[in-house]
Amino acid sequence: MKYLILIHQNFGAREQFASFTPTMQASALAAYQKLNADLVASGEYVSGEALDADTSATVVRGSEGTYVHTDGPFAETKEMLAGFYLVDVASRERAIEIAERIPEVAAGAAAIEVRPVLTYDWPEQ
Amino acid sequence: MTDASDVEGLLRAVAPRALGALVRRRGDFEDAEDAMQEALLVAATEWQVTGPPHDPTAWLVRVADRRLIDSWRSSSSRRRREESLAFDPDPGPTPTRDDSLELLFLCCHPSLPLPSQLALTLRAVGGLTTDQIAHGFLVPSATIGQRISRAKATLRGARFELPAPADLPERVAAVAAVIYLIFTEGHTASSGASLDRVDLADEAVRLGRLLLALVQAHPMLTRQEGEVAGLLALMLLTHSRRAARTGRDGELVVLADQDRRLWDRALIDEGVTLITGALSAAPLGPYQLQAAIAAVHAEAATAGDTDWREILGLYDLLVSWAPSPMTRLNRVVALAMVDGPAAGLLALDTAATDPTLIDHHRTHAVRAHFLESVGDTSGARAEYELAARLTHSIPERRHLLARAARLA
Incomplete structure (x- = not known):
């Protein structure tokens, strides 16, 4: 069973992260690396990416012939879709x-x- | 020139025996399995040109053995293994011993997570490549590759032999469960159907035949024969309905609405013969009961001819043997066919208190069907819509919404 795991970061979380000491940043990144390695090793990892800030998005709307491209976030929210994992696991609990x-x-x-x-x-x- | 599919069929048939012989000979499953994969690849191209050798199993063992020795010689663990390489460098003709059963037990080892057991069994016993398996499960090759290499690492040091007699029933059941999971995976997956996609349901049937032959040939496994035959019969009977399960536009066709002329009579005959033989000769079990239920459906010329009383009796037995929530739910469906939808609704309320059933789309689809039968159209519509929201299957959702729309 495949699940998409969406990481909705709180607004300003990346700026906050940038203000951390290098040691704190490194330990957070190490936790991510460990998670990635574990998922690959267990054969549950299908794909996963970090996404650039929602301000870098282009939103495409309209219908054939009349497409409108808008730069900026898809929706004004308190969270931002910051990344995702696609995993193939045995259960929802997993x-x-x-x-x-x-x-x-x-x-x-x-x-x-x-x-x-x-x-x-x-x-x- | 030999046809590519003939070569592949031959390779896949002899692969488990060849690998079993190599593991028996060199004792290292991990490296032997890699070497055999390479040998299979060489054979797949070479045999198309030269035609298959006189003794395909011996050929594979010889080529894989050479690869294995080459890889050991070049690896750092060289000294440790030199002793075993020093003598008898070239295996002779086909070993008389068949180690396929030991191989199956190893691949379905209880220390491995289930998804790894499936992948390893398909590769080491089924003779499929990692890419083919990944296609079958619709996941990246790297994911399957990891499952396999991790499983092999876990099995390092596991003994290549039959389990103790006391453990045999459990281990045969574990192999059967893996084969059945491969089957259900293949039976339900309809997306990505492409020419290069291996049909996992066909693979499972093949493995089921192999397991049955191995169990029948083994004097200590007589008591397991019935359930293994039941498993194969269940798969054959389910498989026989395949062409009728999908409509012209890819929509789901439920059993009652299927065009029974599309059912595969040869598979039905084989399945019915198997299950009839098993039921009369062997200790009863859940696979046999499920196969018997499938056989009752298969023998009804029309949906209206179905012997629901017989099916209900079989479900009663099945619930006492293997009381899973889905079995209880299916029993309720059979009960409603015998005693009417009102009785079904009552029984459903009791069964649906189970935590896995309470929010399950099937529970709501069944309730919708009962409500429709007793004439409560608005209640039925609401339940169909709820079931449609809860399922993760697009064709099933389409089907449920169509049922709801018909009541609007």
């Missing part, structure tokens, strides 16, 4: 366990959204 290991959670700097991936499969009965 996906939630992984979400809890995302360093920003312990720091109170993000809310993590765990979303099951829709499939084109169907059960037998």
